[in-house]
Amino acid sequence: MTSIVTTLDPQSRAARRGWSDLTIRNAFVIPTVAFLIIFNIFPLLYSLGFSFTDFRASTNKPINFVGLKNYVDILADPVIWRTFSTTLWYVIVSVAGQFFVGFGLALLLNRPIPFRGFVTTLLLLPMMLSPVVVGLFWKLIYDPSWGPLNYALGLGTVQWLTDSHLALYAVAITDIWMWAPFVMLLSLAGLSAVPKHLYEAAAIDRAGKLYTFFRITLPLVAPILLIAVIFRTMEAFKTFDVAYIMTGQPAAELISSRLYKLAFQQWQTGPSSALAYIILIMVLCITNIYIKYLNRVKER
């Protein structure tokens, strides 16, 4: 009996090998913390420092402290404001589209249908593709001369990606196609967690389908839907690859593309660091609002 206890005691086993609990904990925690500090915290602080300078990474000129000049210049730049408002509208259209399409699909799949698992897997495929591949793929679909979209809808030669009024929506449609399955997946998890007895009770009370949906389904799924919306909002705000690949239309230029041009084409390292911080603060603010709302929904 003694020997069994000894065998099961992990502390003794670790001690016999010379590894204390503290050592094991440190062996896991220290590399992770070191990795975070080296690759996340340090660059974050380093770029914060750059944002107050006139540093250009492409030159060997001395770096000068310019205070808040970069922030003031960026906030006074009409092009930046244009791209901010374009991005905001893009986020609204894209996330709303993903929400309705994704949740709609989840409601359809949350009922017994033939080949449910197979259909679910098929619907998840778009989000497994590389954004660059998706961008190139949809660029072909939108082609006004021989793209299948105009042909299938009988639209003639609608110029989806070059028309200043359409380009942003064309990119948003692509993003919806790619990421609605993500919302669908989370919604499905939420829907399957709703206790069945609530629906049975509603059925006994002869509650209508709409009443059941708005009084039982939606309130119980709301927290997980909000999490999906938070994730998608943050991601949509950062959209770069799909938009960059698909269109060069300035009317559809998102803030990430502007940041890329500033940082890696013009090598304005100081101002681009400042812009990156402004974007970070905006995303944090929006996410914070969502999280507060999410907590309120949970409390209910």
Added chain:
Amino acid sequence: MHKTIAGLLAGTSLLALGSISAQAQELTILWAEWDPANYLQELVNDYQAETGVTVTVETVPWPDFQTKLFTELNAHGSAYDLVVGDSQFLGAASTGGHYVELTDFVAEHNLTEVMAPATMQYYSQYGGKYWAVPLEGDAVGWAYRKDLFEDPTEMANFKAKYGYDLGVPQTFKQLIDIAEFFNRPDDNMYGAAIYTMNAGDAIVMGVENSVFAYGGSFGDYDTYKVSGQLNSPESVEALEDYRKLFTFNPPGWGNAFFTETNTAMAQGQVAMAMNFFAFFPSLVNEATNPYAGDMGFFANPPGPRGDDFAALGGQGISVISYGENIDESMKFLEWFVKEDTQKRWAELGGYACNAALLSSEEFRNATPYNEAFYQTMFKVRDFWALPEYAELLTEAADTFYPYVVDGQGTAQETLDKLTATWVDTLTSAGYPAE
């Protein structure tokens, strides 16, 4: 036994020394991913055969080339020994200390006489010093469908409509007439395919072609005077006509660069296509173009006042300051500028910049596009090469695009806006711009 161990140690030491020596006998050249880079790899294989030095040409897709290069240079990385870089990079790379100065090398090999003058001026020189050796000459030219241009019915109809013979355009205005004539959307046939992409230097290169030909200018690169030049009446007229030319392009033609213009030609969609000469070989290849046998080529035609210029492409090869094999790189350049090497380079498909070679009958008749290339290389003009060129380039592309592709505003408003933006950018960078 003792001797065996000593022998093994000696052998190991020799092997180690040998491997160090072998490592030093390697050079890596960075270039963009396109056919000429493959030709260069073939060429440098000859160098390896002659000298035993392994030379590898590493490529990066065009849209990422500038970013990749400068990321490496800014990090003072030694991954590459040489780079075949755009002419616009010279200012940023030389003032940043990234390129080895080649002024003495140029003088020693008399390259200002050996190479075509424009290539030395634009691919090599910045701030009165030389930083590169011209490697791939290039410029923007035009491809056209000879079968359409020489069709008797088309010729008769054209003459009836415009009052002169259909043929290779002698002026930019004629080029627009021809584009208009062949623009038949109902038959899925369009007049021309031009550069419009708002990325890199695409749309700017296209606009340059017309602005330079019309006697306009992108500013004085010596005095930094922009106002009155960029928005001069000549530049305005040129931009208006570039926009007019755009209306004879296939639908949705707002994201086109070298791949798209060649594709439009290969699909029989357009009568004329603008492109860099480096991309014309695929148009005369029957495997990639069903109309290969009907292809003709011409240099950018003169503008309405007889100004005869074209936009410059092409690159020079520079030695990277942070490379670990600078001496070996210099030896490679010495080999590259030799006349035999230049000849071999041209045979492989590269556009050699050697003036004598370019002017030779043999070169001019070697392909259907070499004659047009030869004519073009003696009338080229380039974009700004300042360290701030990328800002000027993106500002120009962002300003041209809404007018050319969307028809927003007027050419005058567009150029006035860009003039103000450029003066501001140049002034902020410390240049006495006005």
